[in-house]
Amino acid sequence: MSITADTKRQSAPEEILVTGNQTFHSVSEAISRVVEAKTPRYWYLAISVTGAMTMLLLVSIGYLVWEGIGIWGLMIPVGWGFDITNFVFWVGIGHAGTLISAILFLMRQRWRTSINRFAEAMTLMAVMCALIFPGIHVGRIWVAYWLAPVPNQMGLWPNFRSPLLWDFFAVSTYFTASLLFWYVGLIPDLATLRDRTSKRVRKIILGVLSLGWRGGNRQWKHYELAYLILAGISTPLVLSVHSVVSTDFAVSIIPGWHTTIFPPYFVAGAIFSGFAMVLTLAILIRKIFELEDFITLRHLDRIAKIMLLTGMMVGYAYSIEFFMAWYSGNIYEAFTFINRATGPYSWAYWTMITCNVVVPQIFWSKKLRSSVPVLFIASILVNIGMWFERFVIIVSSLANDFLPANWAYYRPTIWEICTFVGSFGLFFTLFLLFVRFVPMIAMSEIKAVLPQANPHHHASEGSGHE
Amino acid sequence: MNNNTPAKIYGLLARFDNPGALLAAAEKFRDAGYTKFDCHSPFPIHGMDDAMGLKRSPVGWIAGLCALIGGSGGFALQWWAHAVAYPLNISGKPYFSFQAYVPVTFALAVLGGAFGSLFGMLILNRLPRPHHALFNSDAFTKFSDDAFLISIDGTDKQFHPDKSRRLLEETGALAIETVQE
Numbered sequence: 276m277s278i279t280a281d282t283k284r285q286s287a288p289e290e291i292l293v294t295g296n297q298t299f300h301s302v303s304e305a306i307s308r309v310v311e312a313k314t315p316r317y318w319y320l321a322i323s324v325t326g327a328m329t330m331l332l333l334v335s336i337g338y339l340v341w342e343g344i345g346i347w348g349l350m351i352p353v354g355w356g357f358d359i360t361n362f363v364f365w366v367g368i369g370h371a372g373t374l375i376s377a378i379l380f381l382m383r384q385r386w387r388t389s390i391n392r393f394a395e396a397m398t399l400m401a402v403m404c405a406l407i408f409p410g411i412h413v414g415r416i417w418v419a420y421w422l423a424p425v426p427n428q429m430g431l432w433p434n435f436r437s438p439l440l441w442d443f444f445a446v447s448t449y450f451t452a453s454l455l456f457w458y459v460g461l462i463p464d465l466a467t468l469r470d471r472t473s474k475r476v477r478k479i480i481l482g483v484l485s486l487g488w489r490g491g492n493r494q495w496k497h498y499e500l501a502y503l504i505l506a507g508i509s510t511p512l513v514l515s516v517h518s519v520v521s522t523d524f525a526v527s528i529i530p531g532w533h534t535t536i537f538p539p540y541f542v543a544g545a546i547f548s549g550f551a552m553v554l555t556l557a558i559l560i561r562k563i564f565e566l567e568d569f570i571t572l573r574h575l576d577r578i579a580k581i582m583l584l585t586g587m588m589v590g591y592a593y594s595i596e597f598f599m600a601w602y603s604g605n606i607y608e609a610f611t612f613i614n615r616a617t618g619p620y621s622w623a624y625w626t627m628i629t630c631n632v633v634v635p636q637i638f639w640s641k642k643l644r645s646s647v648p649v650l651f652i653a654s655i656l657v658n659i660g661m662w663f664e665r666f667v668i669i670v671s672s673l674a675n676d677f678l679p680a681n682w683a684y685y686r687p688t689i690w691e692i693c694t695f696v697g698s699f700g701l702f703f704t705l706f707l708l709f710v711r712f713v714p715m716i717a718m719s720e721i722k723a724v725l726p727q728a729n730p731h732h733h734a735s736e737g738s739g740h741e
Numbered sequence: 742m743n744n745n746t747p748a749k750i751y752g753l754l755a756r757f758d759n760p761g762a763l764l765a766a767a768e769k770f771r772d773a774g775y776t777k778f779d780c781h782s783p784f785p786i787h788g789m790d791d792a793m794g795l796k797r798s799p800v801g802w803i804a805g806l807c808a809l810i811g812g813s814g815g816f817a818l819q820w821w822a823h824a825v826a827y828p829l830n831i832s833g834k835p836y837f838s839f840q841a842y843v844p845v846t847f848a849l850a851v852l853g854g855a856f857g858s859l860f861g862m863l864i865l866n867r868l869p870r871p872h873h874a875l876f877n878s879d880a881f882t883k884f885s886d887d888a889f890l891i892s893i894d895g896t897d898k899q900f901h902p903d904k905s906r907r908l909l910e911e912t913g914a915l916a917i918e919t920v921q922e
Contacts (some may be wrong), residue, residue: 435819435845436823441845451852483869489873490783490884492786500798500862505858730789732760
């Protein structure tokens, strides 16, 4: 029994992770080609669209700073609307990147090597989009730095006992740690690009960015351990960041927010939505850049399975919320949940249930998991559903709180919608820049998982040099 | 020692066919008492640390120390801000409420650890270093693509232009060249 298990474990590294009989050189070619070739016309077309959307974001923010947050539809009792919904939505998307790069690395899931680079890039870009919203929703943006513990002439210090401040530290740490992790992973690949180019300016820029990497084992030794440690310390971040985000709600007394299930529920939702975005991007990338040998159907299949699992965790959390609302005997809590399903925001609630609970059930079918168009549509539906989840949690709880006399119906204004659309513009603009200038698949890691990278591979075939 | 060589040389560079051959060559040089040689490859090769006789990297200690500094510094900052510099009564919560300090302490420990591992790695690797004698060799730049190379530093005690070259030949090097300083 144990012998069979051992043999299985030993044969696992020989599993084919990339197809097309790749050699080390063909890996460099296929991936570097994308950033070295002439900029394709559709790239300009795409970035002009996303660039225009980014301008919309900048204009919306500019007008917000000029006029104040009165341009948004927020009022009392709904003091948080699109702003915080978008913040939680974007932070959540980032989590899949960290899960892929850190947790799957520690678990030695070698298939992650094809998708970790762009998933990490997605994390960085999503967190950048996320950080905009709490930054601008404070109203007086020019004093947003008061969140940081900066010594000042007023002798004021931030209140570290507040979840909003925890959030500031959690998300900014998350961004910094993800950036360092991503950059460390990039160093060997930047060296590859540096050594391939003959253009002087390009060589100098890449030479500076790759820090003079020489790929000696004396360097790899420190590099590998540093990478492992970065993976190790990013792993708790997958769980902690969205847990802290959830305390923004859970620590308050609003019915529908004040529950202990929030941290794990938010983390599961974050991973669910993040993998949906990874799937959307992976399908686009492999098609457009002809990287089907690296991002295989098997990768898409595994992403779909993770989405099935996390989708059911989210569905479980939805039902437990209802159970607790009844079981607690708290009339406000019970009302909030019945109101979510049948009240003024029920359209948003049922959109959420359909997209997050019903849609992922199709992933039980192997056939549907192997169909790229089905996966693509499902991933977009899940993204929509997860945005509505945050909208439902935030807005429906606030709109109908303790005093019926206070009740109101929140509608976003055109400026909130423009800011939201603009944040997608920023996200995709950054992503287009990334795919144009940075190797979107980690070449050195892909080479390391090819069968011939194993030092005993050649010896076993009898072609060694001894 | 490198006697009567007119141009100053850095050392020798040899190319091997595959990771296994490089690993075997590293073992030969380790056993011959060389300490200043390096094995360059597009990706880290499993078992190479032992083959070269390298000790475990101390990056972990640096990262751990930085995480400790980040975490304890963060905790001290929160205690000082609330209990000493700016005691603010919010819903009667104690000024020194350490439970509430956990998230920020944790975040700053992670931040310290992340910077510690990056900069620890860079310092131990003597990076950034834009130029190195090895870049004078065109063959060397293939290391980041698909070449498996061994470089022997001319300042190694065991180094001898001819003897080291012969050892490289014995280990099955495909091509050997002398790298100029």
